[in-house]
Amino acid sequence: MGADSSEKSSETDPRQGIQSVELAMTVVEAIEQGLGPMSLTQIANACGMVPSKAHRYLVSLCRVGLVVQSHRSGLYDLGPAMRRLGIESLRRMDEVGLASEHLPGLRDRTSHAVNLAVWGESGPVIVRWDYGAHALPITVRVGATMPLLTSSVGRVYLAYLPETMTAPVLESQVAAQAQRAPTASEVARLRSQVRKRGIAITSGGVIPGVTSLAAPVFPAGESTPLAVAVALPARIADDDTMSRVEEELLRTTSAISADLGSAEHAKQGTGSRGR
Secondary structure, eight states, X not given: OHHHHHHHHHHHOTTOXXXXXXXXXXXXXXXXXXXXXXXXXXXXXXXXXXXXXXXXXXXXXXXXXXXXXXTTTXXXXXXXXXXXXXXXXXXXXXXXXXXXXXXXXXXXXXXXXXXXXXXXXXXXXXEEEEOOSSOOOOOOOTTOBOOTTTSHHHHXXXXXXXXXXXXXXXXXXXXXXXOOOOOHHHHHHHHHHHHHXXXXXXXXXXXXXXXXXXXXXXXXXXXXXXXXEEEEEGGGOOHHHHHHHHHHHHHHXXXXXXXXXXXXXXXXXXXXXXX
C-alpha cells in the first residue's frame, strides 16, 4: 500500500522530489559555504541537524566521493567527485545563454529595453538587445563596442575590472574620440560611486534622450563579469521610475549571478531562473 500511495502521489504532483536527496544537499552546501574542512559538529550546526543524522548523510556522501574525510584530522571537505562535477559544469556553462534567459522577464517587469554586454578586446560589446514598450532613438546595435566613460555598461566594467585591463582601452577610446583624458582621481571617484551603489547610471552619454542603468553579473570563479542594462526615455526617468527599475535590475543581476554559480549570490538564495 505504501508503494502504491507513493506512486499515486508522484503522479498527482510531478514536482514531488526525494527529501533525503534534498537534505543531503544541505550537508554539501554547508561544507561549500564553510570555505574549508569542517568538523561533524560544525556541519550539523550549519545544517540544523543533530550530529548523528548529519553523520549518516556524510557516510553516504563519502561513499560516492562527493565528500571526503581526512584520516589525520577527521574533518570533512568536498571530495574528488565534487571537483569533477564542478569542472565539467564550468566547461558546459554558456554564460551569455544563461544570462539571456532572464532578460525578457526584466524587460516585461520594467516595460523598458534591456541589453547584455560582455568584455571584448576593445571594451564592452553588446551581445543582446531586447526592445521595450517605449520607442527609443537607438543608434546602438548588437555587436557595438561601448565607451567606458559615457555608457552605463562601460562604467560597470571600469568599476569592476582590474585597471590593467581597462586603462589601455580607456586610453585608446579617449584618443579615438579626441576627448580630454580623465584624471586618475576622476576615474577613482567614478569607480567608487559605481561600486558603492552597485549600479551605473548615464543619461544622454551614448544616445541623446536615453537614460541607462547597468549592473554587473558575476559568474563563478575568476570569470570576467557580464553587464546588464535597462534603457528608457530620459523624459520619463523620474525618481519613482528609476527606483523601481533599479530594484528590478539588481534583483535580476543577483539571480543571474546565482545561476552562474557565484558563491556569494548562491548563499543569499537569489538564484531563480525565469523569475
